Amino acid sequence: MPFESSVVAAAPAAHATPLLAIALARGPLPPSLQPLDDAAGGAISRLLAAGDFAGRRDETAVLYPSAPVARVLLIGMGKPDEVSRTSIRRAAATAAKRARGIGVPSAAFYLPPEHRGGVSPRDVGHVVAEGLGFGAWHYAEMKRPPEEPKPELERVELLAPDDTAAVRQGHAVGAAIAAGQAVARGVQVLPGNVCTPTYLGNVARELADRHGIGVTVLDRAAIIKEGMKALMAVAQGSVEEPRFIALEYKGGTGAPVVLVGKGVTFDTGGISIKPAPNMEDMKYDMSGAAAVLGTFEAIGRLKPKVNVIGLIPSAENMPSGSAFKPGDVVGSHYGKTIEVVNTDAEGRLILADALSYARRYQPACAIDMATLTGAMVIALGHTAIGMMGTDDALLEEVRQAGERSGERAWPLPMWDEFREHNKSDIADVKNSGGRPAGSITAGWFLREFVDGFPWAHLDIAGTAYSDRDDPTRVKGPTGIGVRLCSEFVLARQAR
Ligand code: BES
Ligand code: MN
Ligand code: ZN
16 A cells, blocks of 8 residues: 555544654644643643653654553654754654554644744645655565564544645645655665666656656667667667657646656666675666656646656666777767766766757756766765756756755856866767766766756765665655656746
8 A cells, every 4th residue: 555645624632543743843832732732641741841852853752641642752843943844844754754663554743833933834734745755655565574564654644723725735735746756766766677777668658658648768779760879878788778768748838847867777887897885776876767757756646837858868887798888989969979988977978868859849948867976975965966057047946946845956166177177089078077076077078968958957866865764864765856856847837
């Protein structure tokens, strides 16, 4: 059973649930919780008075009152004036994560109106739906079922006795985005032997058919015919056939927003092979593609009045007797020639062909998402997406969508000096500018193939997956990009 959340107009003292999660800022018991506290024999106020729970960010406490609910989980959000969309989303994620850990089939979530900060009821519904979906996600399909299985967390009800209609409206949007993010994580998590370019093509077809979205999947012959020589160069070392996926959603009249996602289903580095430690993480090198698919899931559910195109170049990067080699010069869809100095700089090659292909749509703008450079992890860690591009207004629009969605993007400069690093002695451009400013020179490489539309590049190498569980992240795939792109598209509709 897939996870779902919903909005219920009940007050917390009047709703039966095996687990009631309450998000609390610091300070005394808010009046809206008095009836619950009374019914629970003062258990919550005693806990607060004892100082055992102070409402600090990410602090949690579990109570077992005899009535009116079996369990109460308190989740801290920090100082009342610091409560934001982000802290509410985060508390909801913690609630779902803990509910899953405890092993209840359902739970309820309550945010006292006194602790909303400046966040509107609509936004509360939106971010709680996102947070619950984020925290509830897990993947166990490849494990044998445990001998004593715990019940699965199937639903969480958001209690909204006041402003129910507004909360419900926001919740519908947040839940669609959460479903999109779950789609992204569901393909990200799959190993390279399952999630091949062919598999991604099938996912795209299934998703598009389910929502009545247009889809074209080019196979090897069609990719060659289209002249995508850079994509073919990456793909030629693998027995897995490449795919080029185009999703076409028509919701409006104007020029489309184009979303491009890097779909390297496994990146060994090719002949410039990567070291063995953590190479298994390179199954996540299709996270940009997953973000595009997830965003289309959200779009398919929400049907915004905008035209959106999704482009996914997909290949597996392998070393073999047929693989491309350092020093090879290859062509491209755009026409520029590329000296391949490092076969591990493969993402920019396949994206170059996709960005060139995008020209046919005469886009209003294009945003690409890619686990493009290890240097990104050095620059911004696992905290923010690195953002580059050609158009300040677009970059600001993307930055704001990132801020709203809690998937923050931060600009890196694209001064001309950085372009020099990619100069080749033999071809128009080379595919690596070396280690200095590695994320920016990669961005500049892409820029060589962008022509005629505002463009933003999002390097998600540091944010696409997590190697640990912490309050903001769940170990494994994050589905990064889905929330940001969904927010971006929804805001374009309102312009
Ligand atoms: N997929 C990697 C980037 C990456 C590294 C993503 C770590 C996530 C975590 C990309 O294809 C790559 O290998 N980039 C090289 C570029 C270099 C050869 C110029 C890198 O970053 O080392
Ligand atoms: Mn690589
Ligand atoms: Zn890669």
